[in-house]
Amino acid sequence: MTNTQLTLVQIDNYGPWTVTPDPRREMDLQTLQSRLFADLAQFVGSRDGYVFFTRFDNMVAVTNGLDREDHKLLQESIANRYPVTLSLGIGTDRNPAVALERATDHVQRAGSAQDGDRREVLSGDTLAEADRSSSDVQIAHFDVNDATGKYTDRLNEFDTFIHIEQGYASLMRYLREEHGALSFFVGGDNIIAVTPDLTTEQYRAAIDHVEAEADVELKVGVGTASNAHEAGFAAKHALEDCRHLGTTVEFADASVEPTTD
Ligand SMILES: Nc1nc2c(ncn2[C@@H]2O[C@H](COP(=O)(O)OP(=O)(O)OP(=O)(O)O)[C@@H](O)[C@H]2O)c(=O)[nH]1
Incomplete structure (x- = not known):
């Protein structure tokens, strides 16, 4: 838990x-x-x-x-x-x-x-x-799809920054209000959220919300472990799975996806 x-x-x-x-x-x-x-x-x-x-x-x-x-x-x-x-x-x-x-x-x-x-x-x-030993942290590592091709290689840095920040503003508000999750911009096109146990559907709803509100497409890898480093590291691997599989939400192998209660 x-x-x-x-x-x-x-x-x-x-x-x-x-x-x-x-x-x-x-x-x-x-x-x-x-x-x-x-x-x-x-x-x-x-x-x-x-x-x-x-x-x-x-x-x-x-x-x-x-x-x-x-x-x-x-x-x-x-x-x-x-x-x-x-x-x-x-x-x-x-x-x-x-x-x-x-x-x-x-x-x-x-x-x-x-x-x-x-x-x-x-x-x-x-x-x-x-x-x-029985207390876990869930870390969700979000990333903008093809930020390099869509923004970095096409727009000036300030206009790229506006797109990324708008996506961040939309995500941070949504996750805070809906789930009490806290999201932090960590550079580039990356946002790391500290979340309670959330399901694939709940992450997908957050990503859909950001796309509708800010026109920014995200994907997310999720990891759960006894400390932030391990959870975050697992989340990064799950994000790589999204890249290889072309999916928007992946949980790390070690994390057990909770059922909605
Ligand atoms: N803080 C942090 N920043 C990262 C990480 N990986 C990439 N970045 C940043 O994100 C930028 C964009 O890299 P990517 O997200 O790999 O590239 P992309 O063009 O969005 O391509 P896809 O994510 O594969 O769709 C990089 O220039 C880095 O600044 C990471 O693990 N942590």
């Missing part, structure tokens, strides 16, 4: 820091943000989790497999190397949107994102050791 552990990563008091004592050079802020994301990706990825950059000042990580000590170590390591600190809220649930709601609540209760006195909050419970 899926039971997703999500961590909200929030830079403490970042807004005021960006303008104190004067507004800081934008490319310096972009450098800090992308390096911070790279460090998080390495830390969380080496523990088989996933992290998504979302707005950079706030990021979302799938942390099944990471315990409280791992979270503490991350905070300590960032505080030692960056001019900013991180607050972390942890939440778990079968439904990823509910898990994120819980994670967020822990951080928000401790104070505002722009509260100078709120630093390095670490709040919320990780999955109990006993639950870890």
